[in-house]
Amino acid sequence: MNSSKLWTLCRIVVFIMVILIFSPLVIPVGKADPFLLGMPYTLWMGFLVSLILLALTIIGSFVHPGRDE
Amino acid sequence: MKGTLLIAGTIYILLLVAFTMLTKTKEKDSKSYFLAGANLGSILGLFTFAATLFSTFTLLGMPEFFRTHGVGAWIFLAVSDLVMVFILLWIGYHLRKKTRGQAYLGMAGFMEKCYESRLAGIVAFLGAFIFLIPYVAIQIRGVATFLQGASENGLPLWVYAVGMVVIMLIYSEIGGLKAIIYSDTLQGILLLIIIWMIGISCLNKLGGLTSTFEQINAQNEALLSIPGPKGLLNFQFLFGSMVAICMIPFTQPQVSTRLIIMKNERSLFRTAIGLGTFAILVILPTLFIGMYGAIKYADASIPEFQAQSLIHDQAGYLGAFMIIGLVAAAISTADSQIFALGGETRSLLKGEDKSMVKIARIGIFIFAGLALIFALKTSDQLVLLARSSFMGTALLAPMIFTGIFYERANRIITLPWLTLGAIIIFILTELDVTPKTFLAVRADLILLGVLGLYALISVMSDKRRA
Numbered sequence: 001m002n003s004s005k006l007w008t009l010c011r012i013v014v015f016i017m018v019i020l021i022f023s024p025l026v027i028p029v030g031k032a033d034p035f036l037l038g039m040p041y042t043l044w045m046g047f048l049v050s051l052i053l054l055a056l057t058i059i060g061s062f063v064h065p066g067r068d069e
Numbered sequence: 070m071k072g073t074l075l076i077a078g079t080i081y082i083l084l085l086v087a088f089t090m091l092t093k094t095k096e097k098d099s100k101s102y103f104l105a106g107a108n109l110g111s112i113l114g115l116f117t118f119a120a121t122l123f124s125t126f127t128l129l130g131m132p133e134f135f136r137t138h139g140v141g142a143w144i145f146l147a148v149s150d151l152v153m154v155f156i157l158l159w160i161g162y163h164l165r166k167k168t169r170g171q172a173y174l175g176m177a178g179f180m181e182k183c184y185e186s187r188l189a190g191i192v193a194f195l196g197a198f199i200f201l202i203p204y205v206a207i208q209i210r211g212v213a214t215f216l217q218g219a220s221e222n223g224l225p226l227w228v229y230a231v232g233m234v235v236i237m238l239i240y241s242e243i244g245g246l247k248a249i250i251y252s253d254t255l256q257g258i259l260l261l262i263i264i265w266m267i268g269i270s271c272l273n274k275l276g277g278l279t280s281t282f283e284q285i286n287a288q289n290e291a292l293l294s295i296p297g298p299k300g301l302l303n304f305q306f307l308f309g310s311m312v313a314i315c316m317i318p319f320t321q322p323q324v325s326t327r328l329i330i331m332k333n334e335r336s337l338f339r340t341a342i343g344l345g346t347f348a349i350l351v352i353l354p355t356l357f358i359g360m361y362g363a364i365k366y367a368d369a370s371i372p373e374f375q376a377q378s379l380i381h382d383q384a385g386y387l388g389a390f391m392i393i394g395l396v397a398a399a400i401s402t403a404d405s406q407i408f409a410l411g412g413e414t415r416s417l418l419k420g421e422d423k424s425m426v427k428i429a430r431i432g433i434f435i436f437a438g439l440a441l442i443f444a445l446k447t448s449d450q451l452v453l454l455a456r457s458s459f460m461g462t463a464l465l466a467p468m469i470f471t472g473i474f475y476e477r478a479n480r481i482i483t484l485p486w487l488t489l490g491a492i493i494i495f496i497l498t499e500l501d502v503t504p505k506t507f508l509a510v511r512a513d514l515i516l517l518g519v520l521g522l523y524a525l526i527s528v529m530s531d532k533r534r535a
Contacts, residue, residue: 038279061338
C-alpha cells in the first residue's frame with residue numbers, strides 16, 4: 001500500500017474514532033464500571049482513545065504525502 | 070517559601086531579560102518582528118505551540134473542572150486536543166501550501182486576498198479580536214486572583230494584573246515574536262515540570278490512583294462518569310467543544326502564525342506529535358489535582374480550593390515553583406495572543422512596512438490595555454469562558470476553510486457577511502439576549518452548522534456554474 005492510501009486510511013480511522021468517542025462505547029452515561037487499574041471506565045477508555053489518536057498522528061506524519069515538501 | 074520564591078522568581082525574570090536581549094534587533098520589519106524570520110524548527114515549535122495552547126486555563130481551570138465535573142473533563146480537553154493535533158497535520162499542510170510564495174502576515178490579510186474582499190479580512194480580524202481579548206483577560210485574571218488568594222499581603226487584584234501585562238509588553242515589544250518563542254520554551258518546560266510535581270504530590274497524599282477513585286466513589290459517584298454531577302458534560306457540550314478546539318490552529322491567529330512559520334513540513338509534523346504527547350502529559354496531573362480537590366475541598370470556593378491545593382498543602386518550595394509556573398503560563402499565552410492581534414492588524418494595513426509595523430506595535434499596547442480592563446471586570450469561570458472564546462473563533466472556520474480549499478473563494482462573498490451575522494448572534498447568546506438553545510440544540514452548534522452547510526452548498530453550486 002502506498003503512502004497516499006495509508007494517509008487516507010489514517011484519516012478514515014480518525015473519523016471512525018471520533019464517532020466512537022461520542023458513542024456509549026467511550027462515554028456511557030452514568031456508568032463507572034468496569035474499573036481498570038483503579039480508574040473508572042470513561043477515564044481509562046479516554047486514555048486509550050488518546051493513545052490511539054496519538055499513534056495515528058505519528059503514523060500519519062510518516063505516511064503523509066507532503067512529508068518531504 | 071518566600072526565599073525560594075525570591076530566588077526562583079529572580080532567575081525567571083533574568084532568563085526573560087536574557088532572551089529579550091538575545092533577540093533584540095534594531096531593524097524591525099514585518100517578517101522578522103511578527104513572524105520571527107519564518108524559520109521555526111520542531112523543538113522550539115513544540116514548546117511555543119504548547120506554551121501558547123496550555124495556559125492558566127489548563128493549570129488553574131482544569132483542576133477546578135475535574136473537581137466540579139469529574140473524569141469526563143478528560144474527553145472535553147485531552148481527547149479533543151488529540152483530534153486537534155491530527156487535524157493540525159492534515160489541514161495545516163494545506164494552509165501552508167496555499168500560503169507558500171505569498172507574503173503571509175496574518176489570517177486577516179490572507180482572507181482578504183482569498184476573497185478579494187476587505188470585508189473578509191475585517192471579519193477575520195474582528196472575530197479574533199472579540200474572542201481573544203476575553204481569553205487573554207481570563208489568563209491575567211486567573212493568575213492575579215490566585216496570587217491575591219495565595220499571598221497574605223493584602224495587595225489588590227489590579228496590582229498583580231498590571232505587573233503581568235507590563236512584563237509581557239516589555240519583552241514582546243523589544244524582541245518581537247522571536248523573544249516570545251524563546252520565552253515560551255522556558256515557560257513550557259517550567260509548566261510541565263511544576264504541574265507534575267504538584268500532581269504527584271496530590272496523588273501521594275490520597276494514597277495512589279486506586280485509593281483516589283475509591284474515595285471519590287464513596288463521596289460523589291457522579292464524578293466518575295459523564296455528564297458529571299452538574300450534568301454539564303453531555304454529548305452536545307463535549308461535541309461542540311471538540312469542534313471548537315479542533316479549529317483553534319486555524320481560527321486563532323497566535324496558533325496559525327506558528328503553523329505558518331515552521332521551517333518545513335517535517336518540522337510541523339514532528340511538532341504535532343510532540344504537541345499530542347505534551348497535551349496528555351500536561352492534562353494528566355490536573356486530573357490528580359482535581360480529584361484531590363474533590364475529596365479534600367468538595368465544598369470550597371474556587372480561589373480557596375486553588376490556594377489550598379496548589380500552595381498551602383504543598384511543601385514550601387513547591388508552592389513557590391507553582392506561583393512562578395502560573396505566572397509563566399499566563400504570560401506565555403497572553404503575550405502570544407496580544408502579539409498575534411498586532412500581527413493581524415499589520416496584515417490588514419497597506420503602506421510602507423516600517424510605518425505599518427509601528428502602527429501595529431501601538432495596536433499591541435491598546436489590545437493589552439483592553440485585556441487588562443476586561444480582566445478586572447470578568448468572572449472566575451476560567452474553563453467556560455475559554456470555551457466561549459474557542460467557540461466564538463470557531464465560527465470563522467467555514468470562511469477560513471473555504472479560503473484555504475477553494476480557489477475561487479472570491480466568488481462566495483456572502484460567506485464573510487454571514488460569518489459576521491453569526492458572530493453577532495453568538496455574542497447576543499452569550500449575553501443571554503437570545504436563547505442559548507433552539508429546539509434543544511445549542512445555539513453555537515446551530516450557528517456553526519449553518520455556516521458550514523452554507524459554505525459547502527456555495528462551493529458546490531459555484532463549481533456547477535463554473
